[in-house]
Amino acid sequence: MHTSIIEVSSLTKLYGNFTAVDSLSLSIEKGEVFGLLGPNGAGKSTTILMLMGLTEPTAGNIRVCGLDPVRNPIEIKRKVGYLPEDVGFYDDLTGLENLRYTARLNGIPELEANTKAHKLLYDVGLEEHINKKTGQYSRGMRQRLGLADVLIKDPEVIILDEPTLGIDPAGIREFLDLIIRLSKDEGITVVFSSHHLQQVQQVCDRVGIFSKGKMHLCSLSEKDINLDELYYRFFEGGPKNEN
């Protein structure tokens, strides 16, 4: 039996008259890797914010791990890790200290947090920069640290907003491998947004293609779907029609 861990129905977000997310319905299963694909301003981040209870939906229902993010944000945040786009850290703390602080916010005991932080920093390839201030980290290093930061609470679901932005090609490969490993070995559900079709194609089971607040669902296992065509229709078609 399939159990859906994220369940969204007719979700809508209005900013004044502007519809950022337009009656979105979606169901993501446990252990799945789901990609949110779409051009700038399509509503990916807004959808993610609503899933995390960081902004309130105008209409519609959300269930994450069976909980409502408007009513029960704390319980959800115990189980869901979220990596914001353009993640920031405390510049005057080292990478390790930043991770330990997040661990403390999650109520993880000091000793356990320390070993976990070391292991994760190693996993994301930052072992040489453990004791460097994050103010001196490069963009890609911050992004890697962000991933470690998400994983320190042992989440059931991770939601990553453009996690590959700023990471070098080798790093992206490692990163995608890590995502596959997390979902295969530890059964973590992964939702991530991206602009890059290739990356999404490599790891996702299903993708939602966003365009102007609407979403088109595609399953990557169905061979007959021509994803490239869909992608170009959404990405290139939109602006062309306007011109």
Next chain:
Amino acid sequence: MNCIIVFLKEDPKMKIKNTDKLRYAFRAIVFKEMGDHFRNKRMLILFGIILLTCIGSLYTAISGLKNATPAEETESSFFFLKLFTLSDGTLPAYFVFISFLGPLLGIGLGFDTINSEQNKGTLSRMLAQPIPRDYVLNAKFTAALLVIAILFFSLSFLVIGAGLIALSIPPTAEEFMRIMCFTFVSVIYVALWLNLSVYFSVCFRQPTTAALAGIAVWLFFTVFAPLLINLILKTLEPSPYAPPYSQYAFQQFQFAIIQLIPNELYSQATSTLLMPTIRNLGPLTIEQIQGAIPGPLPLGQSILIVWPQLTGMIAVTMACFILSYLRFMRKEIRSR
């Protein structure tokens, strides 16, 4: 049977665990924020200003006291408290300085509480952790409050110590208690300004805007509000030949309107605490004064007199807090 015991044992444990985790997280934020405050250069500057004024006014007070030490009078006249209230006219007394500079300290500690985290991109990461949103506000406020309390209490002890050395008279128990009360009121006064600037830090994305807004309110209350109130009072003032009841009503009104200024609340409260001879703050009729024995009040009575001022200050603090809470709880948190 075993099953039940296990069940009973497990269930409360799980519940306690989550609240324990929350308390742990709260403490973590408080400690981090306090560390940040103490490391911050900006704090060093503010501490420096306050320390210098403290030393300056202490110096004038001590030299003033040394010149005029009627030895026999020292016991009855709360000699030690004069360290805080005496001034020779060149520099204001310590408590006047604090009423002027305290707001600056509060604003300086609070104006970038929320917005700087947002600009750094750490706020959305922080709020993605399992802590209630108001914990962020509460913990940051607590941290700043603790810093203020540490600063003020150590300053007071410094003054007491310097007084001990310079005057070689120890404070009486009552004097000591009065100084502690004064320090406590000072902390509340600065907390008021702290909360105001925390509110601005929730409202404005730019820390500089928040700081300026705080300073604007501060200037308004120290410079413009007294002018404005004087203007109002001038137009309303009854002629000297007006009937006594209207004179009395005017006095009452004057007393009430002045208390709209937080600085005034603070000076009234602290001067009453530091000068036990002050017997009341508002206007009195002749009948009320009749039969009163001039002399210092015991501490309890002084506290009773300043109770309204104290609750007023706490109420304004709470109001600012509730405003920032309402504003923050439903705010959309984008990454930057």
